[in-house]
Amino acid sequence: MRILFAASEVYPFAKTGGLADVIxxxxxxxxxAGHQVWIVMPRYGSVQGEAQLIGPLDVAMGDGKVEKGALYxxxxxxxxxxxxxxxxxQPYFGSRKGLYAFDDDMWRFAFFCRAVVxxxxxxSLSPDVVHCHxxxxxxxxxxxxxxxxxxxxxxxxxxxxxxxxxxxxxIFGRDVYGYxxxxxxxxxxxxxxxxxxxxxxxxxxxxxxxxxxxxxxxAIEIQTPALGHGLDGMLRHHSRKLSGIVNGIDYEVxxxxxxxxxxxxxxxxxxxxKLDLKHALQTETKLGIDDRVPLFSFVGRLTDQKGxxxxxxxxPSLLENGQVVILGTGDPAYHKRLQEIDGPGSHLAxxxxxxxxxxxxxxxxxxxxxxxxxxxxxxxxxLIALRYGTLPIVRRTGGLADTVLDADEDRASGTGxxxxxxxxxxxxxxxxxxxxxxxxxxxxxxxxxxxxxxxFSWKSxxxxxxxxxxxxVPVHAAA
Ligand code: ADP
Numbered sequence: 001m002r003i004l005f006a007a008s009e010v011y012p013f014a015k016t017g018g019l020a021d022v023i024x025x026x027x028x029x030x031x032x033a034g035h036q037v038w039i040v041m042p043r044y045g046s047v048q049g050e051a052q053l054i055g056p057l058d059v060a061m062g063d064g065k066v067e068k069g070a071l072y073x074x075x076x077x078x079x080x081x082x083x084x085x086x087x088x089x090q091p092y093f094g095s096r097k098g099l100y101a102f103d104d105d106m107w108r109f110a111f112f113c114r115a116v117v118x119x120x121x122x123x124s125l126s127p128d129v130v131h132c133h134x135x136x137x138x139x140x141x142x143x144x145x146x147x148x149x150x151x152x153x154x155x156x157x158x159x160x161x162x163x164x165x166x167x168x169x170x171i172f173g174r175d176v177y178g179y180x181x182x183x184x185x186x187x188x189x190x191x192x193x194x195x196x197x198x199x200x201x202x203x204x205x206x207x208x209x210x211x212x213x214x215x216x217x218x219a220i221e222i223q224t225p226a227l228g229h230g231l232d233g234m235l236r237h238h239s240r241k242l243s244g245i246v247n248g249i250d251y252e253v254x255x256x257x258x259x260x261x262x263x264x265x266x267x268x269x270x271x272x273x274k275l276d277l278k279h280a281l282q283t284e285t286k287l288g289i290d291d292r293v294p295l296f297s298f299v300g301r302l303t304d305q306k307g308x309x310x311x312x313x314x315x316p317s318l319l320e321n322g323q324v325v326i327l328g329t330g331d332p333a334y335h336k337r338l339q340e341i342d343g344p345g346s347h348l349a350x351x352x353x354x355x356x357x358x359x360x361x362x363x364x365x366x367x368x369x370x371x372x373x374x375x376x377x378x379x380x381x382x383l384i385a386l387r388y389g390t391l392p393i394v395r396r397t398g399g400l401a402d403t404v405l406d407a408d409e410d411r412a413s414g415t416g417x418x419x420x421x422x423x424x425x426x427x428x429x430x431x432x433x434x435x436x437x438x439x440x441x442x443x444x445x446x447x448x449x450x451x452x453x454x455x456f457s458w459k460s461x462x463x464x465x466x467x468x469x470x471x472x473v474p475v476h477a478a479a
Pocket of ligand 1: 016017018019021299300301327328329353354355356359378379380381382
């Protein structure tokens with residue numbers, strides 16, 4: 001199949017979270033399985049590396065304005081088999097620091113979506129499937145369905161829309177609607193309108209042939225009022241075309257046997273070496289070498305979604321009989337509170353920035369990984385932690401429920417510690433069970449080895465995506 005990926009971030013070109021990891025790795029697995037894959041993303045000012053100018057890209061927007069853009073091309077892989085098209089528009093993307101959270105995001109990503117459709121025509125690309133990701137690409141399915149076919153490409157591709165996080169929907173005033181050029185007839189309850197506003201993610205979901213999300217459990221949860229973020233009714237309405245596939249991780253990037261960020265590599269056969277990496281991490285973060293207590297870690301956004309409001313109340317007890325390293329950025333209130341606790345002899349190390357190298361060292365050198373999310377579409381942190389033999393402590397929600405089995409409930413195949421209630425006490429209980437396992441060295445070693453034996457490469461998830469794509473290809477063939 002020929003598959004075009006459209007996304008707002010792609011590792012290593014631009015990354016703020018797990019979305020970039022997925023778009024940086026799933027296409028490689030698909031290409032290796034024999035598919036032709038292209039990727040398209042905005043050309044932010046921060047995008048590094050060489051890119052070749054392909055040519056200008058004039059994009060006619062709805063209000064008669066023609067946006068003067070350009071198209072650049074780079075490649076995802078060293079063999080240059082997976083082109084990454086970069087949509088250039090200096091005022092919208094090139095001239096800014098950062099990716100999102102600007103006042104004019106609706107104009108920027110409306111332009112991006114229309115530019116992608118224009119790119120198909122300009123380059124005469126005719127993909128079988130266009131795979132769009134999250135709200136930034138939500139108008140692409142709408143354009144492909146609602147604009148006259150001759151305006152886009154000869155054959156309409158099948159369209160898959162993946163929701164990586166339903167919390168972020170791209171909800172804006174209707175004033176941008178005229179700019180999009182989409183027909184006003186589609187601006188209603190069943191189409192693009194959402195409580196008097198204009199909702200990009202809803203557009204993607206409504207007009208895609210298939211909606212999917214990044215774990216089977218999250219696919220069910222988003223159809224409930226508790227985790228539907230106001231769109232559960234719409235998703236229930238479209239439930240027949242909604243499913244979930246757990247993400248994989250890039251085994252070339254996340255491989256304890258080859259990890260170039262580590263001073264020493266290790267595998268499930270020689271987990272004693274992991275202790276050296278724990279010592280190195282303890283030294284680097286000034287925690288002090290101590291083998292008696294578990295080293296708990298957190299890598300991620302410092303937000304309530306990631307369970308920071310559960311971690312903070314139990315932090316004193318975590319530090320009493322353990323060490324904690326926290327790497328992340330997020331809510332300024334958490335930055336402040338953590339800085340207040342941090343200090344000499346606190347057994348806490350905090351690094352409040354984005355640091356890929358340190359992330360690798362933490363995944364490798366810590367004993368247990370805290371991920372008590374309030375909701376978690378898939379989560380990559382726990383998958384990486386498992387691969388590095390760092391046992392995840394997770395709340396049973398979304399992808400966490402689908403990927404981590406509790407070691408006490410399932411003695412034979414447990415890989416971590418899971419709890420259900422979203423309370424500090426429930427997290428504390430899971431932590432205590434983790435401590436108990438840690439104090440039994442042979443049990444702990446067995447658990448570490450078992451965690452490392454789990455398979456979360458893209459191999460199997462990619463096959464599920466192939467099946468999903470096959471479901472939409474006949475749609476366009478028949479159109
Ligand atoms: P999100 O909801 O933020 O996308 P995921 O668990 O799906 O959460 O993915 C987060 C990704 O970003 C993981 O690869 C994680 O290691 C990485 N990450 C998050 N914060 C940081 C940080 N401060 N430094 C380095 N890597 C980080």
